[in-house]
Amino acid sequence: MPGPLAGIKIVEMSGLGPGPYCGMILADLGADILRIDRSFEAESILPEPRYNIVTRGRRSVAVDLKHPQGKEVVLRLVEQADALFEGYRPGVMERLGLGPDTCLARRPRLVYGRATGWGQEGPFAQAVGHDINYIAATGALHAIGRRGEPPVPPLSLVGDYGGGGAILAIGILAALLEARGSGRGQVIDASILDGAALMLTTVLGRYAKGEWKDEREANLLDGGAPFYATYATQDGRYMAVGAIEPRFYRKLLAVLGLAEADLPEQNDRSRWPETKARFAAVFKTRTRDEWEAAFADVEACVSPVLSLAEAPQHPHNRVHGTFVDYEGVRQAAPAPRFSRTPAAIRRPPPVPGQHTRSALADWGIAEQQIATWLAEGAVRESN
Numbered sequence: 001m002p003g004p005l006a007g008i009k010i011v012e013m014s015g016l017g018p019g020p021y022c023g024m025i026l027a028d029l030g031a032d033i034l035r036i037d038r039s040f041e042a043e044s045i046l047p048e049p050r051y052n053i054v055t056r057g058r059r060s061v062a063v064d065l066k067h068p069q070g071k072e073v074v075l076r077l078v079e080q081a082d083a084l085f086e087g088y089r090p091g092v093m094e095r096l097g098l099g100p101d102t103c104l105a106r107r108p109r110l111v112y113g114r115a116t117g118w119g120q121e122g123p124f125a126q127a128v129g130h131d132i133n134y135i136a137a138t139g140a141l142h143a144i145g146r147r148g149e150p151p152v153p154p155l156s157l158v159g160d161y162g163g164g165g166a167i168l169a170i171g172i173l174a175a176l177l178e179a180r181g182s183g184r185g186q187v188i189d190a191s192i193l194d195g196a197a198l199m200l201t202t203v204l205g206r207y208a209k210g211e212w213k214d215e216r217e218a219n220l221l222d223g224g225a226p227f228y229a230t231y232a233t234q235d236g237r238y239m240a241v242g243a244i245e246p247r248f249y250r251k252l253l254a255v256l257g258l259a260e261a262d263l264p265e266q267n268d269r270s271r272w273p274e275t276k277a278r279f280a281a282v283f284k285t286r287t288r289d290e291w292e293a294a295f296a297d298v299e300a301c302v303s304p305v306l307s308l309a310e311a312p313q314h315p316h317n318r319v320h321g322t323f324v325d326y327e328g329v330r331q332a333a334p335a336p337r338f339s340r341t342p343a344a345i346r347r348p349p350p351v352p353g354q355h356t357r358s359a360l361a362d363w364g365i366a367e368q369q370i371a372t373w374l375a376e377g378a379v380r381e382s383n
Contacts, residue, residue, distance in 0.1 A: 003030020004341040008176065009363070011036060011077050011084040012058065013098075014352075017131065017156070018115040018164025018192060019087030020054045025169045027057030028334035028343045034359050035060045036074060037352035053331045055349040061360060062353030062380040069378035071097040073360075078103045078110060080363050082179075083172050085113030085188075090120045100187045110185040111175040115168045119191035131159035134192040140200055147217035147224075163195025220244070226276035227252065227266065230305060231283035238305035239283060239291050251300040256282045356381035 008031040012023045027033050035058045049055070061077075064070045075098070078084060084103060086093055093099045093114075100112045117134045118124040124137075132153050135141045140159075145152040168190035175186055206212035206219075218224040227243040243252040249266055253259070256279065263278065264271035283291065288304050295302040306314060312323040312330060324333045326345050334343035356379050360370050373379045 001342055001344075003028070003343050003346075004338055005029040005031040006341070008032065008083070009081045010034070010172075011074065011081045013084070013086035013088065013093070014038065014060075015087035015115075017087060017160040018168055018190070019085060021161045021165030022085060022113070022115065022168040022172070023058060024054050024056060025166065026172065028345065030341065030343070030346075033058035034077060034355075034363065035350060036065075036077075037062045038065055049349045049351045050327070050329060052349045053329060056326070056331075057346050058350065059347070059355035059359040060350035060352050060382075061356045062382070064378055064380070065096050065098075067376070067378040069373060069376060073373060073378055074098055075103070075106050076365060077360075077363055078107050081107060081110060082176060083111035083113060085115065085168060085172060087115040090116060090125050104185055108185060109179050109183055111172055111179060111188065112185060113168050113172045113175075113188045113190060115164055115190050115192075117164075117192050119193060120189050131156045131164075131192065135159045135163070135196045137193060138197045138200060140196050142214075143200075143203065143216060143222060145216045147215070149216075151216065158199060159192045159196050163197075163199055164190065164192040167195035167198070224269075224272060226272055226279050229276065229279075231280050233283055233286060233288040233291060235287040235289075237288035239288060239295075240303045240305050241279070242301040242303075244301070248299060248301050251298050252302060255294050255298055255300060255302075258282065351382045353380050353382040 005026060008026075010023075010026060010031050010033045012019065012033050012035045014020075014035050014037045023033055023035065035055065037060050061073075063073050065074070100114075103112055104110055114120065116125070117129045118127060132141065135154075135158050136151075141151045141153065143151075144154055168188065171188035171190050175188055179185055203212055203221075207214065212219050213224075216222060221228060223229045225244075227241060227249050230238045230240050232238055241252065243249045246266065250260065253263070258278065264275055286294070291302075292304045311317060317323060321333050323330055324345070325331075327348050329348075331345075334345060337343065357370055357374070360373075360379070361367060370379070374381065
């Protein structure tokens with residue numbers, strides 16, 4: 001069945017980080033995305049294509065953007081597209097002759113998405129960086145980790161994916177909706193810096209009110225609170241505790257065998273380390289599976305911490321279909337879920353240039369023109 005974005009045509013300039021993640025979201029939702037790969041060869045730091053699952057769901061056209069006709073190939077596709085997005089440093093697309101002004105001249109209603117680390121303007125706009133650098137500049141990295149230990153990089157979830165790719169996808173969708181009424185496109189500047197800062201909204205509000213200490217493991221949601229933390233079990237695994245509300249906290253204590261009267265008051269921050277030490281000692285007396293069984297029918301917001309290997313086998317994840325095996329590769333299922341127009345993985349990750357001939361034809365390029373571009377080397381196709 002078609003997804004909710006069926007009929008939307010998007011050009012993706014291949015890259016790393018937020019761009020591919022944005023493309024995966026939009027492709028899962030049904031958009032027809034052509035990924036412009038600049039050569040046959042995948043980036044050396046990437047896994048082989050079938051495991052580079054963040055590129056699933058779209059087709060690949062290999063274009064030599066330094067060829068005299070390479071720019072024209074992309075612009076011919078832009079003429080048919082609803083959106084284009086890229087993730088290069090500011091100025092790169094302009095130097096390629098594919099900047100917003102050029103593309104919007106060909107397609108006035110084009111939505112032009114730009115993903116960067118630092119944004120299009122500012123003293124760091126041309127600076128190199130990765131996820132860890134951008135979230136370091138927002139305060140997010142400083143807030144994550146154990147007290148007295150170095151900050152812990154939260155994979156690429158806060159920066160590249162949450163603050164970058166997901167925000168870019170939202171921006172593209174919003175601009176597509178607006179263009180339906182206005183008939184005009186626009187440019188979206190989605191920087192990881194801005195997106196990661198936006199994800200700190202709740203923390204910033206608490207900090208402004210004086211309820212959040214500017215240090216690690218000292219606050220309600222950063223592992224400082226004894227009732228919102230992880231605890232090692234007898235077998236060296238972990239339980240996650242999120243018993244914030246008093247009713248959940250009381251049930252937590254009951255299962256742990258601790259009397260509320262024998263502990264400091266739940267929200268006495270000055271004595272949180274004391275309470276946390278008591279909890280840690282109790283959790284060490286049983287294995288993770290034993291604690292999971294003890295909390296199974298108790299509304300205390302306590303769960304086992306599952307490994308990457310264990311998570312797909314969790315009973316709820318199996319029933320819910322949180323993970324899927326697609327062409328032999330286990331991966332997360334598309335999200336969110338739709339009642340009439342379901343999101344779906346529509347094709348595996350492409351090999352660069354895999355669909356050059358067929359995709360160009362589907363997008364209205366004449367066979368003779370495709371043959372000419374192939375002969376001249378403006379475009380290429382993989383074997």
